[in-house]
Amino acid sequence: MSVLVVGGGLSGLSTAMFMALHGAPPLLVEKHPTTSVHPKARGQFPHVMEALRVAGVDERVLDASPKDGKFRIIRAVSLNGPVLQEILTESPDFTHLSQAPWADVSQERMEPILADRARELGADLRFSTELVSWRQHDNGVTAVLRNLDTGTEETVEVDYLVAADGHRSPIRQTLGIELVGRGVLGEGTGALFEADLQGQQQFLAYLLNPDLPGGAGVLVSTDVPGRYAVGVSNTVGDKDWKQIIRTATGIPDLEPKILDLPHGRSQTRHGVAERFTDGRVFLVGDAARMMPPTGAFGGNTAIMDGFSLAWKLAMVTRGEAGPGLLAGHDPERRPYSTILADQQYLLYTQRGRPDLADDPTLPAPVEPVSALFFGYRQLGGAIVAEPGDDLWENPERPTGRPGVRAPFVRLTDGSTTDRLGHGFVVLTGNPALKGLPIDVHVIEEPEFFAKYGITPEGATLVRPDFVIAWRSVGATTPEEVESAWRTVLDWPA
Known part of the structure; x- marks a missing residue:
């Protein structure tokens, strides 16, 4: 294999899928035994669906999307009100800019689609496999891999390494690459539950409620009818999730079924890596940027990282382009990432942090919003x-x-x-x-x-x-x- 991709999330799987599509299937390793089980990073914009159409998976994504085709975003005290702001009642109409539709799949359903297609195209995907050590040299990258099921180790030689290893990114830390931005904005914890919320369509509710731990939270539908995720901004102590869910939904006698999903802390952070390339190493996804989860740019941008980088890696490793082609990854993706991270921070203050609304350093919104997807111009690369x-x-x-x-x-x-x-x-x-x-x-x-x-x-x-x-x-x-x-x-x- 000429390229090693470390990390089996949206960015890593997209890179592997698109590389294989372009005739250079890579080796991908992921330390977890499966793709993500978390219903987050929901929604695909039309420009992303165009890329997924190229890979031949757009219909699979549409088939996995909720069938009502509607999605509502609100800011409220609870799901049942009072509603403080109707943020989105329907997706913007971009039909004059793209023939692709919107989709509404979360990470837990998107990742298996990407993984299946990457394998179909010849990529070697190895779950329960971790990167033990690596070093880059003049002729490539030497990496030691460990199969976590058997404990066996293997040394591989590749031309390039793609760091898709998440927001903590040991690869980025080894390279001494810092995240530049506003830093940690807050922490939270959440739960997954089943309940009968009759009459509710697909939704995302940002909650401002003093009865919630920390006074704020989020409630969101998932790909599975009758299953929902709830999160709060306070991580101290044990949580009475049944009461939190009743408060978040505004249904005081609701009897939710709390599902067995690890309840860990999540961190909201704003920052972009000071460089996306270091020699033969390329950063993508959360390894390259962190942004608040407001606006759905994170998951979509992770997929587009793979769409942007994969063809370059494929052409260089196939001997169809010079190595200078790969120098475009940083100037093409980093300035755009900074803009997207800033726009999501702006949405974060508007939807859940009114205490930050008067921050004089807030960026101006990009208008029209379609420019974020169809009007950005790369000035380098x-x-x-x-x-x-x-x-x-x-x-x-x-x-x-x-x-x-x-x-x-x-x-x-x-x-x-x-x-x-x-x-x-x-x-x-x-x-x-x-x-x-x-x-x-x-x-x-x-x-x-x-x-x-x-x-x-x-x-x-x-x-x-x-x-x-x-x-x-x-x-x-x-x-x-x-x-x-x-x-x-x-x-x-």
């Missing part, structure tokens, strides 16, 4: 940049500049998105470019040229992760396209 340093663009008025996500355009035979995801592609109106050693799609619709900012003789080069790598507005030769492609790949002619 594997692109051939154009003049200008705008970090954002309004996806309602796309420009097609390098570094931005390729705009969605409906075509007579599908959409631009249908052509993306499995390799580099050229989108153009110029049939003379068809002889390139890259997939070339000739498009004639005027809307395409308007949204991509090119003429029918121009061309746009799009990466496997839907990011525009380069474009030529006017008349373009095959040699110009191939030269730009090799520049992005750090691959000499």
Whole structure:
């Protein structure tokens, strides 16, 4: 195996799945015996569903989603009221920006889907296996693994190491990489229970109630009908979970069944790693960033870490790109991670910490909200940049500049998105470019040229992760396209 992925959560499994999709199945090790049993990190945005569609698992995710298709987010004293704020009654309509739907699967159902698909594509997934030690050197990474069931150890040599080992990340700590941010915001503890909450749809309730331990909590539905999770912000002493659930639901005579799930402390923290790359090691998921669980960015970003990094690792290890391609991981993912972590902190103060609402360092909300998923522009990494340093663009008025996500355009035979995801592609109106050693799609619709900012003789080069790598507005030769492609790949002619 050319790549070792440490950690079998959303980011690690996504990296393994997408690497295998691109023809370079890695070895993944996870110390726990199974995927997560916790119903957290719920919800998938349309841009994530587009990535999952490329991997062939979008229908599995939709099948695993609750069937009512509705999700409500409130701030309240209890689930039965009084309601202090209706935060979300329905998901935003992004159908003009993506053909993919929203989904509503939690980590406990998403991880097995990713793991199954990674195995189908050839990835070697080993649970109950821990990383004992590792060191990187000029030619690769030497790692010692231990099977926790048998106690046997194995030494493996790989080209690269992906740290998907969670928020404590021993790999990150070994490298001396600090998290930069607001630090620990609070601690909490929770329980899982079954109850008959008649008439309740899928929901997430942020609770401000002096009768709850710590005066605040959260109550959320899960993927399983009749099963719910409750959490409180006080971790001191034993908890009367039955009374806490009655207070949280606002049903004083409720008889919940407390389920046997380990009740550990959870920590709410804000911070982004000061670098995402160290030699041959790459940080993804919670190893790279920590953010409050308000806004669903954490799980979605973990999946997109894998979508962004996997094709680069696959092309380099398959000898189809130079190592300079991997240098893009830090400038492409870290600034964006800082923005997302700050936006989730803002939502955290709005939904559950009104005492922080007057903090003068609070970030401004990104508007429109669709820009967070479809309008962020990468200013460094594997692109051939154009003049200008705008970090954002309004996806309602796309420009097609390098570094931005390729705009969605409906075509007579599908959409631009249908052509993306499995390799580099050229989108153009110029049939003379068809002889390139890259997939070339000739498009004639005027809307395409308007949204991509090119003429029918121009061309746009799009990466496997839907990011525009380069474009030529006017008349373009095959040699110009191939030269730009090799520049992005750090691959000499």
